[in-house]
Amino acid sequence: MDYSIPANMEEMLALKNSAVNEEVIATAIAGVVQMARQQGQSIEQLTESILQDDRVLDPERRKWLSQMIIQAWNILPLPKNDSA
Template sequence: MDYPIPASTEEILALRNNSVNEEVIATAIAGVVNIARQQGQSLEDLTRGVLQDDCLLDLDRRKWLSELVAQAWVMLPSLKD
């Protein structure tokens, strides 16, 4: 990837300044997974948050996104502080 994995919410939000593409989305997901781990969240906690009802994504898209997050959780090595 050409983008470093974000280490903070601010770095994830800064990705909005880039054109949306698969690499930016993957970088954002990796950042969310790492931040959740740093905060002591479990995969279940993170998935529950993704699946919460919101006005941006319908249920099918939230389920799809939660599956991507779960895959990223498994694939990404756990970063030690």
């Protein structure tokens, strides 16, 4: 099944209704990257927030996730500017 990249938090939360698989995880990561860009965040700010200690992921998994976020940031095209 093809998933479109979530453009907002509502679309991101809708992914919770999907069975977890590699495609859903990749789609969620792409959505996080696109939303961070739309909010003017840098890759450094985004990875810093991912690496912050939390009770969901252990440090090793947070590190892995931050690496996936960096890869997605470098691969995904920049969003089109609607005002152009």
